[in-house]
Amino acid sequence: MATRTIGSGSTAVTQDMLRRALEGRKVNVINPLVALTLLISLLASLAILVVLLWDVVAKSMPVWQERGWSVITNDLSPRPEETGMVQGIFGSVMLTVVVVILSFPLGVAAAIYLEEYARDTRLTRILVANIRNLAGVPSIVYGLLGLTVFVKLILEGMVGQLSGRTLIAGGMTLSMLVLAIMVITTQEALRAVPMALREASYGVGATPWQTIRHHVLPVASPAIFTGSVLTLARAFGESAPLLLAGAVLSTFFAAPEGTPITSLVMSEKYTALPIIIYNWSRQPQTEYIALTAAAIVALLVILLVVNAGTILARDALERRRIR
């Protein structure tokens, strides 16, 4: 007999039947359709990004060709042919420094408390849920918070500054904006550290802080680091809160010729790159179309460089750590 019987009883099948079942290609419409839809979604989002990049780069080309680096290095000026964005870049960098100083230690500390110390009670769960809600609050709301609390109440009311719309107030506002996200990303990083590592440390008689300091944080730090930089990138590109809580230096409020760039930190006259983009885009003169595009390119390049640097630094960190 050529056919062999496989199995026994009522479920017995011949080898031919088995072969047909194994080789039989049933017409499957769903699977390729799903794959195709997913691919189209991916390509669509990529295409939008490419068009956007192409648009700003192309529009900004005349400025780069005519003005060269002076678009970057010049101060703001009411005359479009002379204006530049160095004050904005400086302001954005200084804002980011303030945000790092305020939100990084606060956010990481809060996350360590929630993940490593706080007992899993109803109160903790309510807290965590609300931190997640805070991360979703629109940035303009934080601008209002910055205006009422930092500008009016603290700097003008308590410190007694004539105008509280300083870079410090702007930085504090942005810090509040990213704090919740900072807490969440750090929490995720800490949660990814295996419990077995903590048990090993407690098992040899380490205190909670020794465990966190020597074992949990070193393992979690690359993820905390990456998350923080991506969070800071968000603060770097924010404009709405700054419109409310400061950044009054614009095309019309140019700092007097020769103002040292550092004095922009403490005085009320500072600006940030996103604010420059916002202001230039509202100007009627046609020169500003190319200038706006150039400022967007500058913002994107800075963000891309920082993000790429972060990834490289994280990889270096992970390689140094013994796995």
Added chain:
Amino acid sequence: MSTRMELASTVVEDAVSPGPSAGLAGSAGSSAIFEIQDLNVYYRDFHAVTDTSLNIYQNEITALIGPSGCGKSTVLRCLNRMNDLIDGARVEGRVTYHGIDLYGSSVDPVEVRRRVGMVFQKPNPFPKSIYENIVFGPRVAGWKGNFDDLVEETLVRAALWDEVKDKLENSAFDLSGGQQQRLCIARAIATSPDVVLMDEPCSALDPIATYRIETLMRELKKQYTIVVVTHNMQQAARVSDRTAFFSVDVGEEGQRTGRLVEYDMTDRVFTAPSMKETEDYITGRFG
């Protein structure tokens, strides 16, 4: 419930009274390191272990055996307050260590764990060098001395020195699973503990690595007291002096509660168990 408590206490008395290996039991009778009385452990609403009483004796290997979910690991983790790390864990009853109430309000769990070391089911070395794995415990305990000597001495005692002496700065993750587990044992004894708790130390290892760990355990019991949880009954029979058999009661709503059935000298438990349940389990007729 009262009958069960009586049962537990009579079983404990049995264990203390001279059994088949009378010399051992007799010498150990006065040196109970841990005394567990009426222990009940809860994880939130879940009653994990009920009314367990047993004593752990110095320089012996005590094996805790039983089916999954019988609470043997839970009991083990009460001995160095490792259950404190679990949210919602609650311990009732009395656990004394050299006569001191381990759950007394002024007891610092960190100090307990420096004296009662632990080895876990899955080898979990620190993601650091072999050297760092050994010195971490003594260092955080504020130990002052020659760390190089300590590392050598500890690794020799853990029967790992010859294999790793030329690569102390290498990552602990470069070692094989069995070597990692011996490193974890070395790490546990580096702080010169009194007791070493082992939670299924060989369940992730092959038979040869298991054999080496068992040999090591027999060597270590000269200096330390060892309590080992194991799924492997042959292992309990091979290495332990006393065996506690736990079983699990399934409640009406499917909740599983562990209970101590029998505690006695190991050869008695395996050759002439006093409880039918024990006999069924060790002969493979369980469940």
